[in-house]
Amino acid sequence: MVLNEGVLFAAMEDGSVLAWKSNSQSSNPEELAALEGHDSAVISLVIGANRLFSGSTDQTIRVWDLQTLECIQTLRGHNDSVTCLIFLFSGSSDKSLKIWGATENGSLEVIHEMKQESGIHSLNGISDTTKDQHILLCSTEDKIVHIYDLPSFAEKGRTFSKGQVLAVETGPGGLFFTGDSTGQLSVWKLD
Template sequence: MDLDGGNRRVFNRLGGSSAASPDSSKNQKVCYHWRAGKCSRFPCPFLHRELPHPSGPAAATSNGSGAPKRFADDSGFSGPALRRGPNCNNNHNNSWGRMGANKVVRKTEKVCNYWVQGNCSYGDKCRFLHSWSLGECFTLLNHLDGHQKVVTGIALPAGMDKLYTGSKDETVRAWDTNTGQCMGVINLGGEVGCMISEGPWLFVGIPNVVKAWNTQTNQELSLSGPVGQVYTMVVGNDLLFAGTQDGTILAWKFNAVTNNFEPAASLKGHTLAVVSLVVGANRLYSGSMDHSIKAWSLETLQCLQTLTEHTSVVMSLLCWEQFLLSCSLDQTIKVWVATESGNLEVTYTHKEEHGLLNLRGMPDSESKPVLMCSCNDNSVRLYDLPSFSEKGKIFAKQEIRAIEVGPGGLFFTGDGTGFRVWKWAEAVPKP
Protein backbone atom coordinates (compact mmCIF):
# COMPACT_ATOMS: atom_id res chain seq x y z
CA MET A 1 0.00 0.00 0.00
CA ASP A 2 1.45 3.35 -1.09
CA LEU A 3 0.96 5.87 1.75
CA ASP A 4 3.75 8.35 1.06
CA GLY A 5 2.61 10.94 -1.43
CA GLY A 6 -0.79 9.33 -1.87
CA ASN A 7 -2.73 12.42 -0.83
CA ARG A 8 -0.70 14.56 -3.20
CA ARG A 9 -1.48 12.24 -6.10
CA VAL A 10 -5.17 12.29 -5.33
CA PHE A 11 -5.04 16.09 -5.03
CA ASN A 12 -3.37 16.38 -8.44
CA ARG A 13 -5.88 14.03 -10.08
CA LEU A 14 -8.76 16.08 -8.69
CA GLY A 15 -7.36 19.23 -10.26
CA GLY A 16 -5.05 20.63 -7.60
CA SER A 17 -1.90 22.58 -8.35
CA SER A 18 -1.58 21.08 -11.83
CA ALA A 19 -5.05 22.35 -12.82
CA ALA A 20 -3.64 25.75 -13.59
CA SER A 21 -1.08 24.47 -16.05
CA PRO A 22 -1.55 25.21 -19.77
CA ASP A 23 -2.03 21.52 -20.55
CA SER A 24 -4.54 20.86 -17.79
CA SER A 25 -7.51 21.07 -20.14
CA LYS A 26 -6.60 17.80 -21.80
CA ASN A 27 -6.85 16.07 -18.39
CA GLN A 28 -10.40 17.22 -17.66
CA LYS A 29 -11.68 13.77 -18.49
CA VAL A 30 -12.86 11.16 -16.03
CA CYS A 31 -10.63 8.09 -15.98
CA TYR A 32 -12.42 5.19 -17.68
CA HIS A 33 -10.50 2.62 -15.62
CA TRP A 34 -11.34 4.45 -12.37
CA ARG A 35 -15.02 4.30 -13.30
CA ALA A 36 -14.62 0.56 -13.74
CA GLY A 37 -12.87 0.36 -10.36
CA LYS A 38 -9.53 -0.88 -11.67
CA CYS A 39 -7.22 2.09 -12.35
CA SER A 40 -3.61 1.19 -11.49
CA ARG A 41 -1.84 4.30 -12.78
CA PHE A 42 -0.03 6.46 -10.21
CA PRO A 43 -0.17 9.25 -10.95
CA CYS A 44 -3.12 8.95 -13.29
CA PRO A 45 -3.36 11.79 -15.86
CA PHE A 46 -7.17 11.70 -15.75
CA LEU A 47 -9.69 12.66 -13.08
CA HIS A 48 -10.72 10.23 -10.35
CA ARG A 49 -14.07 11.94 -9.79
CA GLU A 50 -17.18 12.72 -11.79
CA LEU A 51 -17.22 16.08 -13.57
CA PRO A 52 -19.85 18.56 -12.32
CA HIS A 53 -22.97 18.82 -14.43
CA PRO A 54 -22.62 21.79 -16.80
CA SER A 55 -24.90 24.74 -16.30
CA GLY A 56 -25.68 28.01 -18.01
CA PRO A 57 -26.28 28.85 -21.65
CA ALA A 58 -23.20 26.96 -22.86
CA ALA A 59 -24.44 23.73 -21.34
CA ALA A 60 -27.77 24.06 -23.10
CA THR A 61 -26.26 24.55 -26.54
CA SER A 62 -23.10 22.45 -26.60
CA ASN A 63 -22.30 18.77 -26.33
CA GLY A 64 -18.61 19.30 -25.68
CA SER A 65 -17.61 19.41 -29.32
CA GLY A 66 -18.97 22.84 -30.12
CA ALA A 67 -22.00 21.40 -31.92
CA PRO A 68 -25.54 22.13 -30.75
CA LYS A 69 -26.99 19.48 -28.44
CA ARG A 70 -30.30 18.03 -29.61
CA PHE A 71 -32.77 16.03 -27.61
CA ALA A 72 -35.20 13.30 -28.58
CA ASP A 73 -38.92 13.50 -28.11
CA ASP A 74 -41.18 10.59 -27.22
CA SER A 75 -42.92 10.32 -30.55
CA GLY A 76 -41.99 6.68 -31.15
CA PHE A 77 -40.34 5.26 -34.24
CA SER A 78 -41.19 8.00 -36.70
CA GLY A 79 -40.56 11.72 -36.74
CA PRO A 80 -37.97 14.27 -37.85
CA ALA A 81 -34.44 12.94 -37.92
CA LEU A 82 -32.57 15.06 -35.37
CA ARG A 83 -29.40 13.03 -35.21
CA ARG A 84 -28.27 10.19 -37.42
CA GLY A 85 -25.62 7.54 -37.28
CA PRO A 86 -22.54 7.34 -39.50
CA ASN A 87 -24.22 5.01 -41.99
CA CYS A 88 -27.39 7.03 -42.33
CA ASN A 89 -29.13 7.26 -45.67
CA ASN A 90 -30.81 10.64 -45.94
CA ASN A 91 -33.68 9.13 -47.89
CA HIS A 92 -34.97 7.53 -44.68
CA ASN A 93 -37.10 9.82 -42.56
CA ASN A 94 -36.71 8.27 -39.12
CA SER A 95 -35.26 9.24 -35.79
CA TRP A 96 -32.96 6.42 -34.74
CA GLY A 97 -30.00 7.43 -32.61
CA ARG A 98 -31.20 10.80 -31.43
CA MET A 99 -29.56 11.79 -28.17
CA GLY A 100 -31.83 11.17 -25.20
CA ALA A 101 -32.23 13.79 -22.51
CA ASN A 102 -32.57 11.36 -19.61
CA LYS A 103 -29.17 9.74 -19.21
CA VAL A 104 -28.89 7.39 -16.23
CA VAL A 105 -26.95 8.89 -13.32
CA ARG A 106 -24.73 6.18 -11.91
CA LYS A 107 -22.18 5.06 -9.44
CA THR A 108 -19.14 3.21 -10.67
CA GLU A 109 -20.63 0.59 -12.98
CA LYS A 110 -19.24 -2.43 -11.20
CA VAL A 111 -20.91 -4.70 -8.66
CA CYS A 112 -19.09 -4.75 -5.31
CA ASN A 113 -17.38 -8.13 -4.86
CA TYR A 114 -17.57 -7.79 -1.09
CA TRP A 115 -21.32 -7.09 -1.29
CA VAL A 116 -21.76 -10.24 -3.39
CA GLN A 117 -20.00 -12.17 -0.62
CA GLY A 118 -22.14 -10.43 2.02
CA ASN A 119 -19.37 -8.60 3.86
CA CYS A 120 -18.92 -5.08 2.45
CA SER A 121 -18.22 -2.72 5.35
CA TYR A 122 -18.79 0.52 3.39
CA GLY A 123 -22.55 0.18 3.13
CA ASP A 124 -24.22 3.05 1.29
CA LYS A 125 -20.86 4.85 1.10
CA CYS A 126 -19.34 2.18 -1.15
CA ARG A 127 -18.61 3.56 -4.60
CA PHE A 128 -19.41 0.19 -6.17
CA LEU A 129 -22.91 -1.09 -6.77
CA HIS A 130 -24.74 -3.02 -4.09
CA SER A 131 -27.25 -4.22 -6.65
CA TRP A 132 -27.51 -6.45 -9.72
CA SER A 133 -29.06 -3.61 -11.69
CA LEU A 134 -28.77 0.09 -12.35
CA GLY A 135 -31.93 2.10 -12.99
CA GLU A 136 -35.22 2.70 -11.23
CA CYS A 137 -37.64 1.63 -13.97
CA PHE A 138 -37.52 -2.12 -13.22
CA THR A 139 -37.07 -4.38 -10.20
CA LEU A 140 -35.66 -7.85 -9.51
CA LEU A 141 -38.37 -10.26 -8.37
CA ASN A 142 -36.48 -13.54 -8.05
CA HIS A 143 -33.24 -15.38 -8.78
CA LEU A 144 -33.63 -19.09 -9.49
CA ASP A 145 -30.58 -21.31 -9.78
CA GLY A 146 -30.01 -24.99 -10.40
CA HIS A 147 -28.21 -25.19 -13.73
CA GLN A 148 -24.50 -25.98 -13.62
CA LYS A 149 -23.60 -24.09 -16.82
CA VAL A 150 -24.83 -21.10 -18.79
CA VAL A 151 -28.55 -20.85 -19.54
CA THR A 152 -29.03 -20.70 -23.33
CA GLY A 153 -32.82 -20.69 -23.62
CA ILE A 154 -35.93 -19.58 -21.73
CA ALA A 155 -39.45 -20.46 -22.90
CA LEU A 156 -43.02 -19.99 -21.66
CA PRO A 157 -45.43 -22.29 -23.56
CA ALA A 158 -48.90 -20.83 -24.09
CA GLY A 159 -51.53 -21.63 -21.48
CA MET A 160 -49.02 -23.08 -19.03
CA ASP A 161 -48.10 -22.09 -15.48
CA LYS A 162 -44.60 -23.40 -16.09
CA LEU A 163 -41.42 -21.82 -17.42
CA TYR A 164 -38.67 -23.89 -19.05
CA THR A 165 -34.93 -23.21 -19.14
CA GLY A 166 -32.26 -25.01 -21.18
CA SER A 167 -28.56 -24.99 -20.48
CA LYS A 168 -25.17 -26.10 -21.70
CA ASP A 169 -25.22 -28.50 -18.73
CA GLU A 170 -27.30 -30.73 -21.08
CA THR A 171 -30.55 -30.35 -19.14
CA VAL A 172 -33.93 -28.67 -19.41
CA ARG A 173 -35.60 -27.60 -16.17
CA ALA A 174 -39.29 -26.90 -15.61
CA TRP A 175 -40.22 -24.21 -13.08
CA ASP A 176 -43.53 -23.44 -11.39
CA THR A 177 -44.26 -19.78 -12.19
CA ASN A 178 -46.30 -19.37 -9.00
CA THR A 179 -43.85 -20.77 -6.46
CA GLY A 180 -40.52 -20.54 -8.32
CA GLN A 181 -39.82 -24.19 -7.51
CA CYS A 182 -38.10 -26.54 -9.97
CA MET A 183 -40.71 -29.12 -10.99
CA GLY A 184 -38.44 -31.45 -12.92
CA VAL A 185 -35.20 -31.96 -14.84
CA ILE A 186 -34.84 -33.53 -18.30
CA ASN A 187 -31.39 -34.90 -19.16
CA LEU A 188 -30.78 -34.60 -22.90
CA GLY A 189 -27.26 -35.92 -23.36
CA GLY A 190 -26.15 -32.86 -25.31
CA GLU A 191 -25.69 -29.13 -24.78
CA VAL A 192 -28.82 -27.05 -25.33
CA GLY A 193 -28.01 -24.56 -28.07
CA CYS A 194 -31.42 -22.88 -28.11
CA MET A 195 -35.01 -23.31 -26.98
CA ILE A 196 -38.33 -21.78 -28.10
CA SER A 197 -42.03 -22.42 -27.62
CA GLU A 198 -44.90 -22.10 -30.07
CA GLY A 199 -48.40 -22.78 -28.81
CA PRO A 200 -48.21 -25.89 -26.62
CA TRP A 201 -44.97 -27.07 -28.30
CA LEU A 202 -41.54 -26.75 -26.72
CA PHE A 203 -38.59 -27.07 -29.13
CA VAL A 204 -35.04 -27.71 -27.89
CA GLY A 205 -31.99 -27.64 -30.15
CA ILE A 206 -29.11 -29.96 -29.24
CA PRO A 207 -26.32 -31.47 -31.41
CA ASN A 208 -27.71 -33.24 -34.50
CA VAL A 209 -31.38 -33.15 -33.48
CA VAL A 210 -34.31 -30.97 -32.45
CA LYS A 211 -36.41 -32.29 -29.57
CA ALA A 212 -40.10 -31.40 -29.56
CA TRP A 213 -42.50 -31.78 -26.63
CA ASN A 214 -46.22 -31.12 -26.58
CA THR A 215 -46.64 -29.74 -23.06
CA GLN A 216 -50.37 -30.52 -23.07
CA THR A 217 -50.28 -34.12 -24.29
CA ASN A 218 -46.69 -34.99 -23.24
CA GLN A 219 -46.00 -36.23 -26.78
CA GLU A 220 -42.25 -36.29 -27.52
CA LEU A 221 -40.70 -36.14 -30.99
CA SER A 222 -37.15 -36.08 -32.37
CA LEU A 223 -36.61 -34.10 -35.58
CA SER A 224 -33.55 -35.43 -37.39
CA GLY A 225 -31.52 -33.72 -40.08
CA PRO A 226 -29.29 -31.13 -38.37
CA VAL A 227 -25.53 -31.53 -38.70
CA GLY A 228 -23.79 -30.34 -35.55
CA GLN A 229 -25.22 -28.02 -32.93
CA VAL A 230 -28.60 -26.36 -33.43
CA TYR A 231 -27.97 -22.74 -32.43
CA THR A 232 -31.25 -20.99 -33.19
CA MET A 233 -34.89 -21.67 -34.08
CA VAL A 234 -37.95 -19.66 -35.12
CA VAL A 235 -41.49 -20.35 -36.36
CA GLY A 236 -42.94 -18.60 -39.42
CA ASN A 237 -45.60 -19.35 -42.05
CA ASP A 238 -46.44 -22.63 -40.26
CA LEU A 239 -42.84 -23.80 -40.58
CA LEU A 240 -40.26 -24.51 -37.89
CA PHE A 241 -36.80 -23.25 -38.95
CA ALA A 242 -33.53 -24.30 -37.32
CA GLY A 243 -30.08 -22.80 -37.91
CA THR A 244 -27.29 -25.36 -37.65
CA GLN A 245 -23.55 -25.61 -37.23
CA ASP A 246 -22.88 -26.51 -40.87
CA GLY A 247 -24.52 -23.30 -42.13
CA THR A 248 -27.80 -24.92 -43.25
CA ILE A 249 -31.28 -23.73 -42.28
CA LEU A 250 -33.67 -26.68 -42.00
CA ALA A 251 -37.47 -26.37 -42.09
CA TRP A 252 -40.21 -28.72 -40.87
CA LYS A 253 -43.99 -28.55 -41.23
CA PHE A 254 -46.47 -30.15 -38.85
CA ASN A 255 -48.69 -32.81 -40.42
CA ALA A 256 -51.95 -33.12 -38.48
CA VAL A 257 -52.73 -36.47 -40.11
CA THR A 258 -49.54 -38.17 -38.96
CA ASN A 259 -49.27 -35.96 -35.87
CA ASN A 260 -45.63 -35.37 -36.70
CA PHE A 261 -43.23 -32.74 -38.05
CA GLU A 262 -42.08 -33.58 -41.56
CA PRO A 263 -39.04 -32.12 -43.41
CA ALA A 264 -40.10 -29.27 -45.71
CA ALA A 265 -36.94 -27.53 -46.94
CA SER A 266 -33.19 -27.07 -46.58
CA LEU A 267 -31.91 -23.51 -47.12
CA LYS A 268 -28.25 -23.24 -48.08
CA GLY A 269 -26.14 -20.14 -48.64
CA HIS A 270 -24.22 -19.40 -45.45
CA THR A 271 -20.65 -20.66 -45.36
CA LEU A 272 -20.46 -20.99 -41.55
CA ALA A 273 -22.87 -21.75 -38.71
CA VAL A 274 -26.25 -20.00 -38.57
CA VAL A 275 -26.61 -18.60 -35.04
CA SER A 276 -29.61 -16.25 -35.27
CA LEU A 277 -33.03 -16.36 -36.96
CA VAL A 278 -36.05 -14.05 -36.93
CA VAL A 279 -39.25 -13.73 -38.95
CA GLY A 280 -40.84 -10.45 -40.02
CA ALA A 281 -42.58 -8.81 -43.00
CA ASN A 282 -43.08 -12.19 -44.70
CA ARG A 283 -39.34 -12.80 -44.61
CA LEU A 284 -36.94 -15.03 -42.74
CA TYR A 285 -33.69 -13.34 -41.67
CA SER A 286 -30.61 -15.37 -40.74
CA GLY A 287 -27.39 -14.25 -39.07
CA SER A 288 -24.22 -16.30 -39.31
CA MET A 289 -20.68 -16.77 -38.13
CA ASP A 290 -19.70 -15.83 -41.68
CA HIS A 291 -20.53 -12.20 -40.65
CA SER A 292 -23.50 -11.96 -43.02
CA ILE A 293 -27.28 -11.61 -42.79
CA LYS A 294 -29.49 -13.23 -45.42
CA ALA A 295 -33.11 -12.32 -46.19
CA TRP A 296 -35.29 -15.22 -47.41
CA SER A 297 -38.81 -15.16 -48.84
CA LEU A 298 -41.18 -17.11 -46.59
CA GLU A 299 -43.27 -18.00 -49.64
CA THR A 300 -40.59 -19.27 -52.04
CA LEU A 301 -37.79 -19.87 -49.47
CA GLN A 302 -35.38 -18.20 -51.91
CA CYS A 303 -32.61 -15.85 -50.75
CA LEU A 304 -33.58 -12.27 -51.63
CA GLN A 305 -30.59 -10.33 -50.29
CA THR A 306 -27.29 -10.79 -48.46
CA LEU A 307 -26.15 -8.07 -46.02
CA THR A 308 -22.44 -7.83 -45.28
CA GLU A 309 -22.01 -4.66 -43.20
CA HIS A 310 -21.08 -6.52 -39.98
CA THR A 311 -17.44 -7.48 -39.49
CA SER A 312 -17.93 -10.34 -37.03
CA VAL A 313 -20.50 -12.96 -35.98
CA VAL A 314 -24.11 -11.76 -36.25
CA MET A 315 -25.30 -13.01 -32.87
CA SER A 316 -28.93 -11.85 -32.75
CA LEU A 317 -31.69 -10.37 -34.91
CA LEU A 318 -34.88 -8.53 -34.00
CA CYS A 319 -37.79 -7.36 -36.15
CA TRP A 320 -39.66 -4.35 -34.75
CA GLU A 321 -42.34 -2.70 -36.86
CA GLN A 322 -40.69 -1.80 -40.19
CA PHE A 323 -37.15 -2.14 -38.83
CA LEU A 324 -34.66 -4.99 -38.59
CA LEU A 325 -32.10 -4.74 -35.78
CA SER A 326 -28.94 -6.82 -35.69
CA CYS A 327 -26.13 -7.14 -33.16
CA SER A 328 -22.68 -8.61 -33.53
CA LEU A 329 -19.43 -9.40 -31.79
CA ASP A 330 -18.08 -6.43 -33.78
CA GLN A 331 -19.53 -4.28 -30.94
CA THR A 332 -22.32 -2.71 -32.99
CA ILE A 333 -26.09 -2.73 -33.25
CA LYS A 334 -27.31 -1.90 -36.74
CA VAL A 335 -30.79 -0.64 -37.60
CA TRP A 336 -31.98 -1.60 -41.09
CA VAL A 337 -34.88 -0.22 -43.08
CA ALA A 338 -36.26 -1.18 -46.49
CA THR A 339 -35.76 1.21 -49.39
CA GLU A 340 -38.28 1.73 -52.20
CA SER A 341 -36.69 -1.19 -54.04
CA GLY A 342 -37.38 -3.46 -51.07
CA ASN A 343 -33.73 -3.96 -50.18
CA LEU A 344 -32.51 -3.31 -46.65
CA GLU A 345 -29.98 -0.58 -45.87
CA VAL A 346 -28.39 0.54 -42.61
CA THR A 347 -30.02 3.70 -41.30
CA TYR A 348 -28.23 3.86 -37.93
CA THR A 349 -25.28 2.15 -36.21
CA HIS A 350 -24.99 2.11 -32.42
CA LYS A 351 -21.55 1.28 -31.04
CA GLU A 352 -20.78 -0.46 -27.74
CA GLU A 353 -17.51 -1.09 -25.92
CA HIS A 354 -18.04 -4.85 -25.91
CA GLY A 355 -19.28 -7.58 -28.21
CA LEU A 356 -23.06 -8.07 -28.27
CA LEU A 357 -24.81 -11.40 -27.74
CA ASN A 358 -28.60 -11.06 -27.73
CA LEU A 359 -31.40 -8.59 -28.54
CA ARG A 360 -34.95 -8.44 -27.19
CA GLY A 361 -37.53 -5.69 -27.31
CA MET A 362 -40.61 -4.94 -25.25
CA PRO A 363 -42.68 -1.98 -24.03
CA ASP A 364 -42.00 -0.59 -20.56
CA SER A 365 -44.67 0.31 -17.99
CA GLU A 366 -45.53 3.44 -20.00
CA SER A 367 -45.85 1.41 -23.24
CA LYS A 368 -42.68 2.98 -24.65
CA PRO A 369 -40.38 0.70 -26.69
CA VAL A 370 -37.25 -0.51 -24.91
CA LEU A 371 -34.37 -2.49 -26.44
CA MET A 372 -32.47 -4.95 -24.26
CA CYS A 373 -29.06 -6.10 -25.46
CA SER A 374 -26.69 -8.41 -23.61
CA CYS A 375 -22.94 -7.83 -23.90
CA ASN A 376 -20.01 -10.13 -23.31
CA ASP A 377 -18.95 -8.07 -20.29
CA ASN A 378 -21.64 -9.88 -18.22
CA SER A 379 -24.25 -7.14 -18.56
CA VAL A 380 -27.47 -6.17 -20.31
CA ARG A 381 -28.00 -2.62 -21.54
CA LEU A 382 -31.53 -1.22 -21.75
CA TYR A 383 -32.20 1.59 -24.23
CA ASP A 384 -35.18 3.77 -25.02
CA LEU A 385 -36.08 3.61 -28.70
CA PRO A 386 -35.61 5.29 -31.06
CA SER A 387 -33.21 7.61 -29.21
CA PHE A 388 -30.89 4.87 -27.85
CA SER A 389 -30.69 6.85 -24.60
CA GLU A 390 -29.66 4.53 -21.78
CA LYS A 391 -32.46 3.46 -19.45
CA GLY A 392 -30.62 1.06 -17.17
CA LYS A 393 -28.27 -1.90 -16.85
CA ILE A 394 -28.39 -5.43 -15.52
CA PHE A 395 -25.27 -7.19 -14.24
CA ALA A 396 -24.34 -10.84 -13.68
CA LYS A 397 -21.37 -12.95 -12.65
CA GLN A 398 -21.19 -14.55 -16.09
CA GLU A 399 -22.35 -13.81 -19.63
CA ILE A 400 -26.09 -13.36 -20.08
CA ARG A 401 -26.88 -15.54 -23.09
CA ALA A 402 -30.68 -15.71 -22.78
CA ILE A 403 -33.26 -12.91 -22.56
CA GLU A 404 -36.97 -13.62 -22.80
CA VAL A 405 -40.07 -11.46 -22.57
CA GLY A 406 -43.03 -12.58 -20.48
CA PRO A 407 -46.59 -11.38 -19.77
CA GLY A 408 -47.55 -8.54 -17.47
CA GLY A 409 -44.33 -6.55 -17.76
CA LEU A 410 -42.11 -9.51 -16.82
CA PHE A 411 -38.82 -10.35 -18.49
CA PHE A 412 -36.11 -12.92 -17.78
CA THR A 413 -32.31 -13.06 -18.07
CA GLY A 414 -30.26 -16.25 -17.97
CA ASP A 415 -26.55 -16.57 -17.22
CA GLY A 416 -24.18 -19.19 -15.83
CA THR A 417 -25.69 -19.11 -12.34
CA GLY A 418 -29.34 -19.53 -13.27
CA PHE A 419 -31.95 -17.01 -14.35
CA ARG A 420 -33.49 -13.88 -12.90
CA VAL A 421 -37.05 -12.61 -13.07
CA TRP A 422 -37.52 -8.85 -13.57
CA LYS A 423 -40.56 -6.61 -13.79
CA TRP A 424 -41.08 -3.08 -15.02
CA ALA A 425 -41.94 -0.68 -12.21
CA GLU A 426 -45.40 0.81 -12.30
CA ALA A 427 -45.54 4.18 -14.02
CA VAL A 428 -46.00 7.13 -11.67
CA PRO A 429 -49.19 9.02 -12.57
CA LYS A 430 -48.50 12.53 -13.84
CA PRO A 431 -50.17 15.33 -11.86
Protein backbone atom coordinates (compact mmCIF):
# COMPACT_ATOMS: atom_id res chain seq x y z
CA MET A 1 0.00 0.00 0.00
CA VAL A 2 1.01 3.62 -0.57
CA LEU A 3 -0.62 6.88 0.48
CA ASN A 4 -0.73 10.09 -1.56
CA GLU A 5 -2.65 13.25 -0.58
CA GLY A 6 -5.40 11.42 1.27
CA VAL A 7 -5.74 8.63 -1.28
CA LEU A 8 -4.71 5.11 -0.25
CA PHE A 9 -3.64 2.75 -3.05
CA ALA A 10 -3.58 -1.01 -2.42
CA ALA A 11 -2.12 -3.71 -4.67
CA MET A 12 -4.43 -6.65 -5.31
CA GLU A 13 -3.91 -10.28 -6.32
CA ASP A 14 -6.40 -9.97 -9.20
CA GLY A 15 -4.09 -7.50 -11.02
CA SER A 16 -5.89 -4.34 -9.98
CA VAL A 17 -4.89 -1.44 -7.75
CA LEU A 18 -7.70 -0.13 -5.53
CA ALA A 19 -7.84 3.55 -4.56
CA TRP A 20 -9.69 4.81 -1.48
CA LYS A 21 -10.27 8.45 -0.45
CA SER A 22 -10.79 9.64 3.13
CA ASN A 23 -14.26 10.95 3.83
CA SER A 24 -14.37 13.89 6.27
CA GLN A 25 -17.99 13.07 7.29
CA SER A 26 -17.24 9.43 8.08
CA SER A 27 -14.39 7.40 9.51
CA ASN A 28 -14.81 4.94 6.64
CA PRO A 29 -12.91 5.67 3.43
CA GLU A 30 -14.83 5.39 0.17
CA GLU A 31 -13.58 3.49 -2.84
CA LEU A 32 -12.47 5.99 -5.47
CA ALA A 33 -11.45 3.68 -8.32
CA ALA A 34 -10.14 0.31 -9.37
CA LEU A 35 -7.10 0.72 -11.62
CA GLU A 36 -7.13 -2.28 -13.93
CA GLY A 37 -4.69 -3.49 -16.54
CA HIS A 38 -2.25 -6.01 -15.07
CA ASP A 39 -2.80 -9.66 -16.02
CA SER A 40 -1.85 -11.03 -12.58
CA ALA A 41 -1.06 -10.01 -9.00
CA VAL A 42 0.30 -6.54 -8.28
CA ILE A 43 3.07 -6.89 -5.69
CA SER A 44 4.82 -3.51 -5.61
CA LEU A 45 3.72 0.14 -5.60
CA VAL A 46 5.57 3.45 -5.44
CA ILE A 47 4.66 7.10 -6.02
CA GLY A 48 6.93 9.66 -7.69
CA ALA A 49 6.72 12.59 -10.13
CA ASN A 50 2.91 12.75 -9.79
CA ARG A 51 2.70 9.14 -10.95
CA LEU A 52 1.83 5.80 -9.37
CA PHE A 53 4.02 2.90 -10.50
CA SER A 54 2.73 -0.68 -10.05
CA GLY A 55 4.86 -3.80 -10.49
CA SER A 56 3.28 -7.18 -11.13
CA THR A 57 3.87 -10.89 -11.48
CA ASP A 58 2.89 -10.33 -15.14
CA GLN A 59 6.48 -8.96 -15.58
CA THR A 60 5.35 -5.37 -16.28
CA ILE A 61 5.29 -2.00 -14.57
CA ARG A 62 2.30 0.23 -15.20
CA VAL A 63 2.57 4.00 -14.88
CA TRP A 64 -0.63 5.73 -13.67
CA ASP A 65 -1.39 9.46 -13.76
CA LEU A 66 -2.40 10.45 -10.20
CA GLN A 67 -4.83 13.13 -11.41
CA THR A 68 -6.81 11.02 -13.90
CA LEU A 69 -5.99 7.54 -12.47
CA GLU A 70 -5.41 6.41 -16.07
CA CYS A 71 -2.57 4.12 -17.17
CA ILE A 72 -0.28 6.23 -19.34
CA GLN A 73 2.47 3.69 -20.05
CA THR A 74 3.28 0.00 -19.61
CA LEU A 75 6.97 -0.73 -19.03
CA ARG A 76 8.33 -4.05 -20.25
CA GLY A 77 11.87 -5.16 -19.55
CA HIS A 78 11.78 -7.86 -16.89
CA ASN A 79 11.50 -11.59 -17.59
CA ASP A 80 9.89 -12.48 -14.24
CA SER A 81 7.84 -10.85 -11.46
CA VAL A 82 8.56 -7.19 -10.69
CA THR A 83 9.04 -7.62 -6.94
CA CYS A 84 10.01 -4.10 -5.85
CA LEU A 85 10.04 -0.51 -6.98
CA ILE A 86 11.50 2.74 -5.81
CA PHE A 87 11.19 5.77 -8.04
CA LEU A 88 12.75 4.87 -11.42
CA PHE A 89 14.38 1.67 -10.05
CA SER A 90 12.83 -1.81 -10.37
CA GLY A 91 13.90 -5.17 -9.04
CA SER A 92 12.74 -8.58 -10.21
CA SER A 93 12.87 -12.30 -9.61
CA ASP A 94 14.74 -12.40 -12.94
CA LYS A 95 17.86 -11.29 -10.97
CA SER A 96 17.95 -7.84 -12.57
CA LEU A 97 17.89 -4.32 -11.22
CA LYS A 98 16.75 -1.82 -13.85
CA ILE A 99 17.00 1.96 -13.84
CA TRP A 100 14.44 3.78 -15.96
CA GLY A 101 14.87 7.22 -17.52
CA ALA A 102 12.71 9.58 -19.56
CA THR A 103 13.17 9.86 -23.31
CA GLU A 104 12.73 13.09 -25.30
CA ASN A 105 9.03 12.32 -25.78
CA GLY A 106 8.52 11.74 -22.04
CA SER A 107 8.14 7.97 -22.08
CA LEU A 108 10.30 5.79 -19.83
CA GLU A 109 12.87 3.21 -20.96
CA VAL A 110 15.66 1.19 -19.36
CA ILE A 111 18.85 3.27 -19.20
CA HIS A 112 20.95 0.98 -16.97
CA GLU A 113 20.76 -2.64 -15.82
CA MET A 114 22.62 -4.62 -13.16
CA LYS A 115 22.49 -8.38 -12.81
CA GLN A 116 22.50 -10.01 -9.38
CA GLU A 117 23.36 -13.59 -8.44
CA SER A 118 19.79 -14.19 -7.23
CA GLY A 119 16.34 -12.60 -7.42
CA ILE A 120 15.68 -9.22 -5.84
CA HIS A 121 13.21 -8.88 -2.96
CA SER A 122 13.39 -5.27 -1.83
CA LEU A 123 14.88 -1.87 -2.70
CA ASN A 124 15.29 1.30 -0.68
CA GLY A 125 17.43 4.41 -0.72
CA ILE A 126 19.30 6.24 2.01
CA SER A 127 21.64 9.24 2.15
CA ASP A 128 25.14 9.10 3.59
CA THR A 129 25.15 12.60 5.09
CA THR A 130 28.86 12.41 5.98
CA LYS A 131 29.76 12.19 2.28
CA ASP A 132 26.67 13.89 0.77
CA GLN A 133 26.06 10.73 -1.25
CA HIS A 134 23.01 8.61 -2.07
CA ILE A 135 23.02 4.88 -1.43
CA LEU A 136 20.84 2.07 -2.79
CA LEU A 137 19.94 -0.88 -0.53
CA CYS A 138 19.09 -4.03 -2.50
CA SER A 139 18.03 -7.26 -0.77
CA THR A 140 18.33 -10.49 -2.71
CA GLU A 141 17.06 -14.06 -2.32
CA ASP A 142 20.51 -15.21 -1.12
CA LYS A 143 19.96 -13.48 2.29
CA ILE A 144 22.17 -10.48 1.43
CA VAL A 145 21.53 -6.74 1.38
CA HIS A 146 23.88 -5.15 -1.17
CA ILE A 147 24.84 -1.53 -0.47
CA TYR A 148 25.62 0.50 -3.61
CA ASP A 149 26.92 4.06 -3.99
CA LEU A 150 24.91 6.11 -6.46
CA PRO A 151 25.28 7.03 -9.25
CA SER A 152 28.38 4.83 -9.74
CA PHE A 153 26.75 1.59 -8.49
CA ALA A 154 30.04 0.65 -6.84
CA GLU A 155 29.33 -1.88 -4.09
CA LYS A 156 30.01 -0.22 -0.73
CA GLY A 157 29.28 -3.25 1.43
CA ARG A 158 26.91 -6.09 2.31
CA THR A 159 24.86 -7.28 5.24
CA PHE A 160 24.04 -10.95 5.81
CA SER A 161 20.95 -12.48 7.45
CA LYS A 162 19.78 -15.90 8.59
CA GLY A 163 16.76 -15.78 6.27
CA GLN A 164 15.77 -14.00 3.08
CA VAL A 165 15.50 -10.25 3.70
CA LEU A 166 11.94 -9.42 2.68
CA ALA A 167 11.86 -5.77 3.80
CA VAL A 168 14.37 -2.93 4.03
CA GLU A 169 13.31 0.39 5.58
CA THR A 170 15.35 3.50 6.32
CA GLY A 171 15.50 5.68 9.41
CA PRO A 172 17.24 8.84 10.60
CA GLY A 173 20.99 9.27 11.01
CA GLY A 174 22.12 6.58 8.59
CA LEU A 175 20.04 3.82 10.20
CA PHE A 176 18.28 1.14 8.19
CA PHE A 177 16.21 -1.84 9.24
CA THR A 178 15.85 -5.30 7.73
CA GLY A 179 13.20 -7.92 8.32
CA ASP A 180 13.92 -11.48 7.25
CA SER A 181 11.97 -14.69 6.70
CA THR A 182 12.97 -16.03 10.14
CA GLY A 183 11.10 -13.14 11.78
CA GLN A 184 14.28 -11.34 12.82
CA LEU A 185 14.37 -7.54 12.73
CA SER A 186 17.87 -6.07 12.48
CA VAL A 187 19.01 -2.45 12.88
CA TRP A 188 22.03 -1.34 10.85
CA LYS A 189 24.03 1.89 10.71
CA LEU A 190 26.02 3.12 7.73
CA ASP A 191 29.71 3.30 8.63
